[in-house]
Amino acid sequence: MSTTAPLHHITITRPDDWHLHVRDGEALRTVVPHTAAQFGRAIIMPNLKPPVTTAAQAVAYAGRIRAAVPAGMAFEPLMTLYLTDNLPADEIARAKDAGVVAVKLYPAGATTNSDAGVTDIRKTYPTLEAMQRAGMLLLVHGEVTSPDIDLFDREAVFIEQQLQPLRRDFPELKIVMEHITTKEAAQYVAESDPFLGATITAHHLLYNRNAIFTGGIRPHYYCLPVLKREVHRQALVAAATGGHAKFFLGTDSAPHPAHLKEHATGCAGCYTAHAAIEMYAEAFDAAGALDKLEAFASFHGPAFYGLPRNSGTITLKRESWTPPESFAFGEAQLKPLRSGEALPWKLVA
Numbered sequence: 001m002s003t004t005a006p007l008h009h010i011t012i013t014r015p016d017d018w019h020l021h022v023r024d025g026e027a028l029r030t031v032v033p034h035t036a037a038q039f040g041r042a043i044i045m046p047n048l049k050p051p052v053t054t055a056a057q058a059v060a061y062a063g064r065i066r067a068a069v070p071a072g073m074a075f076e077p078l079m080t081l082y083l084t085d086n087l088p089a090d091e092i093a094r095a096k097d098a099g100v101v102a103v104k105l106y107p108a109g110a111t112t113n114s115d116a117g118v119t120d121i122r123k124t125y126p127t128l129e130a131m132q133r134a135g136m137l138l139l140v141h142g143e144v145t146s147p148d149i150d151l152f153d154r155e156a157v158f159i160e161q162q163l164q165p166l167r168r169d170f171p172e173l174k175i176v177m178e179h180i181t182t183k184e185a186a187q188y189v190a191e192s193d194p195f196l197g198a199t200i201t202a203h204h205l206l207y208n209r210n211a212i213f214t215g216g217i218r219p220h221y222y223c224l225p226v227l228k229r230e231v232h233r234q235a236l237v238a239a240a241t242g243g244h245a246k247f248f249l250g251t252d253s254a255p256h257p258a259h260l261k262e263h264a265t266g267c268a269g270c271y272t273a274h275a276a277i278e279m280y281a282e283a284f285d286a287a288g289a290l291d292k293l294e295a296f297a298s299f300h301g302p303a304f305y306g307l308p309r310n311s312g313t314i315t316l317k318r319e320s321w322t323p324p325e326s327f328a329f330g331e332a333q334l335k336p337l338r339s340g341e342a343l344p345w346k347l348v349a
């Protein structure tokens, strides 16, 4: 812990969000402005219905996202394709030419809109070969889907059963293990070669699994991979605040209509885009590591992706404010994380 007086302002290079869901259609009008107010760029997840599986679809989707950026804000969506058992290898060159930066692997059935995901990783090997050759990144939702494996163990088992063999077979494929949630993942990534990185969400830095069950079941804290025990949260905080270039910011902000989260089979996903950098600042501040926030939020991601850092800055102030109970979300409502609950840091410029 720092012994100096607490900071009241912090100014950092404009950050990026290396893992984001913005959906499509009307939803874009609500969520894109939130992200564009904070971040210079974001990696856009392709798990639409139907998923984004061609370069042409990715380009069209990027256009719809850009159209939702408020006038005067500069925000660049970084597009991804959705890996299926039969994504043709030759789509990779077209995607690369179209500016697509990565391909997302969802094990089939792992999470929201993952039905079209990969059933057997070996079926995708020709496409992964093409990606390795083209320098296209692979982003992985790192959880096995077998009902025999305990929900809380699925990330650690994925590393052993899927990620280790994959990395042996494609040693020069750049892989991001997304939204890591366990000490096993943090350790595996920290000890691996420079071809593997990881994103960490704000909610996994701030909360452990008790948050889902405090005083009753709280569906807005339910996401996948699910929040874990406190020992894992602490390992993630150590990884994020440790200055290690392999770990970078990815919110996994994942909007769902409130009535589908407050439901007998509620959807997975926490909405954090309205206050993302503020929540990261809170987590870093609690760890006495605000001085490490800029590298995690603004430097490590571009370095891993081989992109320049953003120009410009943002400033956060230590000032309490309270996010609204909900936002209009098409015809539905969107309940953000921390709705009606004070946050200690505020984005002011």
Ligand code: DOR
Pocket (backbone or CB within 6 Å): 021, 047, 111, 112, 113, 141, 222, 223, 224, 225, 254, 255, 268, 269, 270
């Ligand atoms: O909680 C999650 N929500 N995890 C995911 O992997 C997908 C996301 C979504 O799309 O809602």
Ligand code: ZN
Pocket (backbone or CB within 6 Å): 019, 020, 021, 045, 252, 254
């Ligand atoms: Zn996600």
